[in-house]
Amino acid sequence: MxxxxxxxxxxxxxxxxxxxxxxxxxxxxxxxxxxxxxxxxxxxxxxxxxxxxxxxxxxxxxxxxxxxxxxxxxxxxxxxxxxxxxxxxxxxxxxxxxxxxxxxxxxINGDQEAGFIYNGVKMSGCLSAKNSLIMDIGGGSVEFILGNADHIIWKQSFEIGAARLMDLFHRTDPIPPASIEALNLYLEDHLFDLFTAVAGHKVDCLIGSSGAFETFAGVIETEKGHTFDLKTIKHYSFDEEELLTQTNKFVQSTHQQRVGNKAIIPVRVDMIVVASLITRFIMHKLDIYNVLMCTNSLKEGVLADMLG
Missing domain, CATH: 3.30.420.40 (ATPase, nucleotide binding domain)
Known part of the structure; x- marks a missing residue:
């Protein structure tokens, strides 16, 4: 049965x-x-x-x-x-x-959460023999998993999710330069364990697990006049320049401009600003410019567990 x-x-x-x-x-x-x-x-x-x-x-x-x-x-x-x-x-x-x-x-605790996210991403088939850094930007926490198709090298959850950062730094729109600077210093301070873990490893690519990365990809493709259906896409490879240009546009945008963009789902209209800033920070800080989006995340990892 x-x-x-x-x-x-x-x-x-x-x-x-x-x-x-x-x-x-x-x-x-x-x-x-x-x-x-x-x-x-x-x-x-x-x-x-x-x-x-x-x-x-x-x-x-x-x-x-x-x-x-x-x-x-x-x-x-x-x-x-x-x-x-x-x-x-x-x-x-x-x-x-x-x-x-x-x-x-x-x-579940942050460690279990990161484990499920890894399993979900692995199930999509976008991991290789080379090391990838998986990043899942949630509202409350952000999970980072360093690993490859064979195993997890390191994983950790940080309580620096988009809702938390928005509450702390994104109080006026567009977000002011001083707030961006404060947010970057905050990330520098709170992600020390990540920098230490990645230091001894060569990372081939950054994999954004669902969420904001789906919005990045959707807006980029929609603006090119292409159809973008998440039901038919398991992963998407970003062009570095397109991704940096798009995240920059989000950071400089007003709430009204974002609301008017049909490719941004309502729950992400405001969160996308801090999600853009986290993404750019990680890319620059860790010098990773090969970025993928994977539509799988925690729920697919739990599903894999349940279906054995």
């Missing part, structure tokens, strides 16, 4: 639901939904989920529960990351979800 499973990735900005069946090597997607919950909005750096965000999260879980029941799923996993991990009322949220849906939310 073919196994049908559901994975929920409950992130700081977005809640994802993926229902699939088959084997890890070749699965069929039954449903894939994402909801802009913005769980960290207004409270991410205070360690508290505000009432409006709490309600959005709960409503989304009720919707997901309905779809899971309608899809006759045999196994369910709901994985929570940075926002629920670090908020004082995250436990209340989990208890309420369990009471109303029966869904048991698992909180």
């Amino acid at each position: 073919i196994k049908r499973v559901a994975v929920m990735d409950l992130g700081t900005n977005t809640f994802h639901l993926l229902i699939a069946e088959g084997s890890a090597a070749s699965y069929r997607e039954i449903a894939h939904r994402q909801e802009a919950v913005k769980l960290g909005e207004g409270g991410i750096n205070k360690g508290y989920i505000l009432p409006e965000a709490y309600k959005r999260g709960l409503d989304t879980m009720l919707k997901f529960h309905e779809q899971i029941q309608a899809s006759q799923v045999q196994e369910v996993r709901a994985i929570a990351t940075s926002a629920l991990r670090s908020s004082s009322n995250g436990n209340d949220f989990m208890k309420e979800v369990k009471a109303k849906t029966g869904i048991e939310i698992e909180i």
Whole structure:
């Protein structure tokens, strides 16, 4: 009998639901939904989920529960990351979800999160024998995984996600030069472990796992007049100049300009600015200009685990 499973990735900005069946090597997607919950909005750096965000999260879980029941799923996993991990009322949220849906939310630590992201990226087939640095920019945390198709060399999660950085540095729009400078100094200070880990290794490419990197690729291709469908793309290779030009445009843009761009999904309209700054910082700091986007991330890594 073919196994049908559901994975929920409950992130700081977005809640994802993926229902699939088959084997890890070749699965069929039954449903894939994402909801802009913005769980960290207004409270991410205070360690508290505000009432409006709490309600959005709960409503989304009720919707997901309905779809899971309608899809006759045999196994369910709901994985929570940075926002629920670090908020004082995250436990209340989990208890309420369990009471109303029966869904048991698992909180994973940053190390487990990085491991699942590696497995998801590996499953897409974009890792090689050469070393890559995988970067997953979430709302609450950013995961870095140094490794290749055979194994992980080093991995770590840093609580410097886009929602946190936005709250700290992107308060006026466009983001002022002084804020960019302060953000870069902050990254310099907080990513010391990353620089140390990478120092002894030759890194062939930077792989951006889903999220902001999908937006970078989508906007670049749409502006060329090309169609860009994430359902048919597993990975995308950036032209260095195009990527740096596009991230620079995002950094200099206003909120209105970004809202007007149909290739940017609403939840990323503002986050894309700090995501652009993190990406540029890593490229320059580590001298890596071969950049790929991979549509797989944590949920596909969990799916691989479930489908064996």
